Amino acid sequence: MAVFNSINPFDQQLIGTYELMGEQQLNKALELSTMAFKDWKRRTFGERASVLINAAAILRNKKSELATLIVKEMGKVLPEAIGEVEKCAWVCEYYAAHAEGFLADELLEAGYVRSFVSHEPIGAVLAIMPWNFPFWQVFRYAAPTLMAGNVTLLKHAPNVCGCSLAIEGIFREAGAPEGVFQSLIIDTPEVERIITADIVQAVTLTGSERAGSSVAALAGKHIKTSVLELGGSDALIVLPDANMQKAAATALQSRLLNAGQSCIGSKRFIVLKDALNDFIHELESGINAYKYGDPFDPTVKVGPMARLDLAQSLEKQLQGSVAKGAGLVHGGQVSGCQFSPSLLLNVQKGMPAFDEETFGPLAAVIVAQDEAEAIALANDSRYGLGGSIWTGDLEKGVALARQIETGAVFINSLVKSDPRLPFGGIKKSGYGRELSRQGILEFVNQKTIAVEA
Template sequence: MSATTYAVVNPATGETVKTYETISDDALKAAIGRAHDAHEGWGRGTSVEERAKIIARVAELHTERQDELAEIIVREMGKPIEQARGEVEFSAAIYQYYADNGAKLMADEPIELLEGEGSAFIRRSSVGLLLGIMPWNYPYYQVARFAGPNLVTGNTILLKHAPQCPESAAVMEEIFHAAGVPKDAYINIYATNEQIEWVIGDRRVQGVSLTGSGRAGAAVAEIAGRNLKKVVLELGGSDPFIVLKADDLDAVVEQAVGGRLENSGQACNAAKRFIVLDDLYDDFVEKFKTALTGVQPGDPTSTDTTVGPLSSTAAADRLEAQVKEALDNGAELLAGGGREGNFFKTAILTGITKDNPAYTEEFFGPVAQVYKVGSEAEAIALANDTPYGLGSYVFTTDNDQALRVADQIEAGMVFINAVGAEGVELPFGGVKASGFGRELGRFGADEFVNKKMIRVG
């Protein structure tokens, strides 16, 4: 199956539930034109307050249809049902945040003049048609982060979802239209990668937001750069989980397990590299080994399941090959491991050296890497010795140490003594190979707006 064949293939069973036709070139060109033309009425012809009311209805519809929406992504990418419901709930909260705060986020911002008479201010306005390219691991949440703020600010959207998420893509378009977003202001497109290349180059498209792999991000950024288009990229991560001091190590281990196994380990900002100070290392590893391997993959439709299948056979093949390569290059499988179909058992790798490919790779699945360090400085150096810079986690009972370490971590986000503490108001994004730009909060609403300076004499 090619990368641009849109189909629901249940990863738990291997069953192809339904296939979808890709859009023709002519239909795609027409969609670009309709979405571009719709900006006049949506972005300029309606107030931010009117748009906010509609997006509030989008939030309500997510809540009303929570079970239905959750069941769709269990089929599409194997997310455990309780986590799927939680994703729908968080997505609704994102839409509600932008509905509640849209007018404030778009309000004029005065500038204090250093000299001269009169006044000056920034007035925000939409820029026009945007292209969103979204991944499979959070089918609703990723779209909410992009579409929520940009529809409220008045932009129009073409949305290309991952080829394995056509059903959730279709139902989201349905929800937007049912809520009152004009039909042409949000258009779902089942487009191929080749088609997306010329969509980005179309002069009517004003910007692109992509969440995905580094390779996809580089390709999109290259095309966008040639065409002078603004881009927001949220790419991969290999987030460090640093353990420096602990009064309750069991509680830290519980957070570590949760941080690694969120979404069956398939989260860009999941804790992936566990960096532990030497005086805590042995106790941490023993407790972590027991707790992590005590969680086994299961039926994603069961409310008791924490880890489901990986999202596809290709994803399971990729992770299996990474683990084998890591072991071939000297790593030790400390605990767990193994695969049955697309179900991958939790595992812990240790002994990973700098010359091991695993040292710089992102492992997208329930496999943890654990490292021992002899000092705070060594922990920081190891945490930063990665191409990525998305999120990070610091666990210590010393508040001064926590902030001192946080200041030195090369990442877009640092969570101190907390996992799963993301919020609709908190900006999400990274540095280095994890991309650039921010989503969520006020920063997410400021990426694709014209911040026009108006000077009054």
């Protein structure tokens, strides 16, 4: 019998074993989705909102228990895991409060007695989610999806099956009818089987470029809507008039949060030459505070990477960059999934730390001669998810932000996902948007209705 094993990345101990679903179980899940959608789509916004409000309360009441599960399955430090659970409660409450307004009829003037766009649910949304934020990635799509009147099927990453089933249990406890939210313990070959089902009308994926390309092809083959949030190699641009202490502190926070395993983590620090010495001084002073080790140790800020292969891949990128001339000035120690916070200087195009997404606690400093070169370096990437600019001149910051090819730019602030702001990328970082009003509109039928007397 095929199974997924959940292994604690810190000590490599087996946490749990999860049996993969067979064809009969998959067929039943699809039947449940079909039946649940017929009922759920007719529920009022108030009825759907009550489920999300209940889910938010459960998340808060059980946050210690749920955060512990996150830490054991993928290794992030406990305070970050608690923050992730709390953020999930926030997104539930946000869409419970705003979904009805977001989906209100949109009146249009077109010469008819009345013409408008009605926003209606479409069916089941298949979600393929990653392990790095095992609760947040799910709730940020599920809250708007369910409030829109759709149902959902979740295929989570194999190493966080416990989180996947826990989330299903939360929605069940919150009062969601059977079949509205289902976790599928399946492997990649079964994905097409789910996408082909008539009830499934859309797919959302957060993950790698390779996975996104494959799923987008399947969705296109079967004429289903898709949203992709893929990798990133975000640039953090530092101008000479920036607050260096704040810029460096935020750069390290962005790069080392979740042991560097964040799509929107700042991975390339592009620093104008006149700011270089001050910025590096602040980086080198600040990085020493990032103790790594046991994620349950309250003095530890950086836990282990989620899997052995991920740490090995990052080590290869680090060594490849050093071999091409980058200077390793901090870190570089690797033991199992433990990867010490590391800092590379003199990174240039042609090195893995510049050209590739480095998904772990490895920061790269790149020198730009002027603002024009900084923008060119930022845009010289296959990715376009997020980015930030650090400057004392806010108008200049906005003008430069308009030139960066990416889905979001934050000025003098940490790049982050926020229920109130649209989130998503361009280029190889994917397409479509999550969160805010734009996120809930991705998976509804925007139906035109025109009335003539």
